[in-house]
Amino acid sequence: MTVSDLLNLDAEFSAEELALRDRVREFVDRRFRPNIADWYERAVFPTEIVPEMAELGLLGMHIEGYGCAGRSAVEYGIAMQELEAGDSGLRTFVSVQGSLAMSAIAKHGSEEQKRRWLPEMAAGRVIGCFGLTEPNAGSDPAGMETVAVRDGDGWVLNGRKRWIGLGTIAQIAIVWARTDEGVRGFIVPTDAEGFRAEALEPKMSMRASIQTELSFEDVRLSEADRLPGATSLRAPFECLNEARYGIVWGALGAARDAFDTARDYAGERRQFDKPLAAFQLTQQKLVNMALELTKGQLLALRIGRLKDAGRLERHMISVGKLNNCRVAIEICREARTVLGGNGILLDRSVMRHANNLESVRTYEGTDEVHTLILGQHLTGENAFA
Known part of the structure; x- marks a missing residue:
């Protein structure tokens, strides 16, 4: 413990x-x-x-x-x-x-x-990426502009995707595109003619990670490259919910590490002839951080047990993603104040975590998106449009 x-x-x-x-x-x-x-x-x-x-x-x-x-x-x-x-x-x-x-x-x-x-x-011998978000379609994937057109027995893919993790090291890309039959998913080999992946740099967040823009110019695919079970936007959303679930837990890991760093530092750093941990305001910060960590952990565990029992509903993932990302970034910011100026150095983790969480809070649904999902659940009214 x-x-x-x-x-x-x-x-x-x-x-x-x-x-x-x-x-x-x-x-x-x-x-x-x-x-x-x-x-x-x-x-x-x-x-x-x-x-x-x-x-x-x-x-x-x-x-x-x-x-x-x-x-x-x-x-x-x-x-x-x-x-x-x-x-x-x-x-x-x-x-x-x-x-x-x-x-x-x-x-x-x-x-x-x-x-x-x-x-x-x-086995890690093949790396995949997931192409849904576009330059002009972030929180509104229904507005995607990437298209796949039937051509004989196959398809021709054109368009762009943006903020795609792992694109430059992937061997295959799962790409979602509009077709005359609705949104469909395709397994696209990244060595296909007309496929291009470019790293998005420089970044101030998620620097030890890979985010890319993908472009497709007359990329030819066979019918065997299409995901046969993906027949609507519901298909990529089912995958997004898996990723969102992981974030419910993951964000707390960054927050816990920031808390541990701040607590250890407060015990070691001395000011006015006593450790920072002996000051009331420092203890208040540590207590508030630990309380939010504990509540976030209880939330993650409850959601996880529901998922294992097959009783997890869509809005419940939004509860976890919205709450735990929000509290995690606040914990990291508060931890930085305990460390003072030393908190901005890379040999301490708190600022790195805080910067990363700016991205985690944004991808797989922004705070605003998850707020509206929960608002619709509570009121029955769709406020997205």
Whole structure:
């Protein structure tokens, strides 16, 4: 049990769940923490650690069969929390690969597509990205401009996607496009003629991560490249909900790490002949941070248990994503004040986490989008239009 666990929430997890947590935490501490400041400063995602993440069963870990770990929703959430305690970019890699790209194939792909791609992706030998957001269609994916037109027995794809994680290192892209038959999904090989991926740089957030713009110019696809189970916008939204669920847990990992950093610093740093932790205002900050962490953890666990029981409703994910991102970024900002000027240095994690969470708070649905989802649930009125 950590100091921030005010209610002994560890007792709510099984021995198997805690063992998974400890394995992922050890991996993050050993392979990631010693190098993250350098990677963040140089804007590098360390692809060399992907095989070890695959060995831990983290890629597509919630998917059954096809070489995937078949872990529970709570176990997936626990892993996302530990990864994001290292850095949001680390959790984002696993989220894009598993919750988005692999989930799209697992949920909507043919049996042949599942057998071809999922084992390779679970092993980290094939990286996938997920192309939904566009330059002119962020929070409103229904306004997408990318189109796929039937041409004989195949398709021709044209358009652009923006803010696409992993695009420059992916071997396949899951791309959503308008067709005469409605929105459809396609598995697009990134070496296809007419496909281009360009990194979006420089960034002040998510620097140890990869965000890209994809463009498609007369990219020719076969009917076998289409996801046969994806017949409307509901299909990509089902994948987004998987990613949003991971964020409910992941954001708390960043917040917990910031809290731990601030608490340790307050115990070590002395001012006016006593540690910062002995001052009332510092204790108030630490108490408020720990309270929000505890409440956020209870929320994540409740949502996870509901998901495992098959009783999770769409609006519940919005409750978790909206609340936990909001409190996580406030915890990181408050932690920075405890560290004073030292809080802006990369050898302390708090400012890095706060900067990353600006992106996490935005992607997979902004605060505004999730607020309107909840507003519609509470009132029955659609305020999106």
